[in-house]
Amino acid sequence: MTQTSLHRRALLAAAGLAFPALALAQTIVPPPAPAPNQAGPFRFKGWRGQDTEAERGFFEVPEDRRDPKSRKIRLSYVRFASTAAEPGPPIIYLAGGPGGTATRALSGPRFPIMMALRESADVIAFDQRGTGLSNPIPERPASTRPPPVLTQEGLTAYQREELQSAWADWTRAGVAMSGYNTEQNADDIDDLRRHLGAEKIDLWGISYGTHLALSVLKRHGDRVSRVALASLEGQDQTVKRPAAIDAFLRQVDGLLAADPAIRRAIPDLPALMRRVHSRLDATPLTLPTTLNGAPGELKLGGFALQLMAGALIANPQTLVMLPGLYLALDAGMTEVLTPFAGEFANSLGIAGMPEAMDLASGISPARLALVQREAKTAVLGLALNFPVPQLLGVIPGIDLGEAFRAPLVIDHPALLIAGTLDGRTPMSEQDEVAAQFRRKARVTVENAGHNVFEAHPDVQGLMVRFFRGEPVGDTRLSLPPPTFKLG
Template sequence: MTHASLNRRAVLAAGLALPGLAVPGLALAQAAAPPSPPAGPFRFKGWKGQETDAERGFFEVPEDRRDPRSRKIRLSYVRFASTAAKPGPPIVYLAGGPGGLATRAAGGPRYPIFMALREVADVIAFDQRGTGLSNHIPERPPSTRPPPPFTEVGLTSYFRRDFQEAWADWTKAGVAMTGYNTEQNADDIDDLRRHLGAEKVDLWGISYGTHLALSMLKRHGDRVNRVALASLEGQDQTVKRPAAVDAMLRQVDSLLAADPAVRAAIPDLPALMRRVHARMEAAPVSMAATLNGAPVELKLGGFAIQLMAGGLIANPQTLVMLPGLYLALDAGNTDVLKPFVGEFASQLGIAGMPEATDLASGVSPGRLAQVRREAKTAVLGEALNFPMPQLLGAVPGVDLGETFRTPLRIGHPALLLAGTLDGRTPMSEQDEVAAQFTRKSRVIVENAGHNVFEAHPDVQGLLVRFFRGEAVADTRLSLPPPRFKVA
């Protein structure tokens, strides 16, 4: 939603039954890469049946550059050739997640932007290590363990054990799991630059892709020309502040007042949400589902509803569902959860790359203390970032440390985009990241959410102008406010 994380990020939810919904924190399981198609030209299938000529390419990198014994892995990308007479530096798209696929994003609603940017330069959809055709982490057999109660205690115990077992299995199989982190990912981008024969690259990223871009700027900033980043996630923002999301929910509550009928039904949205969470955590609801082809029973507590809400708040398209769902649950109508049950069940698995990457990015001690303090009273509590920080310490020695998380001062030309109704990377947190850029223009889209690139039709033109090198002033765009549903 992202996520996603998603580990915890809703943007990983592209394939879910309800568009834009994800259980933030429960990683989408990914199979290891299928047999690779050949490098070279092919027809890329894009959005709504559109197609274009493209080129698939591969290059090799060490799985963990710090370990001379680690194997080489093959990373994949798709190049959309520029239509410009004199193309600028290649524009490398960095997907969110961690765990999102750039090639999937290129074939989705952002396809027209990928095509438009060819006016400026080659556009590269780079699937990061551990994703798509760049995934060389073997798929694990389905777990035979019964699903845990979807409470904080139940899910935390289940995921810590599953992650530790998966890490051990992959390590025995020769996978250098310690190589799945944002620094190695950034070094991959610089190797991609060399593979493309480019002196510099431009970066275009969203959510975790911005977290990765910041690491690229820190490690290889002299090889980056300019950056366009949306839904910013800072170096020490892998674990989000619950208080920032509380502020966003108060903003949503104020929007409910625009409709007298909705306001009458829900005088106080955060209070309604808290009431439902407390009731269901005390008395979880049993619901039938299918897991690995077999019927199972899921016990959904208040923590499960918090996880669901953490995905719904990512974008207005799903945010509007929130009031009606909570009203129904408050009235004892748990049938409204049936469309979500299959997605809960399908999330019970460890993908590898997302969890390892987030664990390595970690959280500073000061921020962790702040997050845990805020979570005690926050509407979404500890569910907001799950399975972080719950996985901390599950595998020792992988944290990249405080130097990785230290902010930097960035002088590269930057276009920074944000939506005011982004529940996954709230505006207050994005403002902290934006302050690190000294040559920035900001595009704020009123009433847009996490997926801000495709939210407003003017964004595409601004991106083209920016990557062309034209000046782009601070811009405020506006979308109609969301219309909330209570029935």
């Protein structure tokens, strides 16, 4: 296992702490390679063999602005020059996660959107602090500790010890880990604006990128013109409500009813999932895998399956696998998990930036009490949000507090995009965030998932019109419903 595995929530833009292959197997491509540490022009390698002229740049910021002794860190971005005669404010892309890499995301299926947006303004792929070429956190060697049984208790205890150890190692190495939070990340965006020489900027973000955008609006809103945001995550939504995920699974169960054969095989999907989780909690199964480059094994409790399901429900492309996997496991066919052995091993890794960001954003006491109450009976419990709230308090003093999590009233023009089959940021949670925007157009894509920007071809055109300043009204687009297969 490595300590640089991607974070569980970064799956929405570049992968997750666990199960990156499940969540974005179709979209991951290598980041741009030429002269990565040199500023200046280069050919950016895009989606499906396309490439384009681009310019790599760097600027420096304090690692922790609250500490005058903090070191300076170098942050990286790639600029795609506008083709417009009179470009608008630069459009800064904010990747999800936390832990997603903007340059990687825009070299995937969002590359055509980026190219189209150049008709309006420069597009900036900004690698946030702790990601991509903006990552000054040293890589740690793989842990030699024996892996825990992958129950919530076992994995939580393991991760708490690993994060404490990693935090201490990084601090001794001179890394100001307390600087890795969304407020400092938002201040980096304003420093980038100044570095670019722009009076104002536009924001384009997804998932955690929307969480970051809200902080930019709160701290530097007078320097932002307009925002296009998808798969919204609010200031106090780092931890999603288990009841919202239960409602989503009932929605999926309703889709299964459209196929009589599947309905006969699975009369009640949530009940099937609960049964499999309970069985593994009572008797964890052993799964051969590779640990530290050598043959090993993991013991999986029900929590491990809940983690896997939390990744699968992000997008329809992987959601369709869920019923068949659970039906096979219910029949004792545990070999269906063999292709995912490496993903379970990846759940043991600590990356640094993602954990620090999530723990700093935290959760309000009232929401935590609600989440814990709902989790007691929810199908996925607290697995969707791991490692929060499980790791709360492991690093004292980093929570940003209630002022950070407080909602705001937003008057900026906003294009808000959502998919009805998004199991990571459910529509009910997104509706709460959308209510903060006074001047918004909502684009709802029926049967799209979390990666909604590239899900429907009409989204690109709506975004181009929006960033040009043309009127865009509430829009409902539709995709065919997913086709579930049991074999």
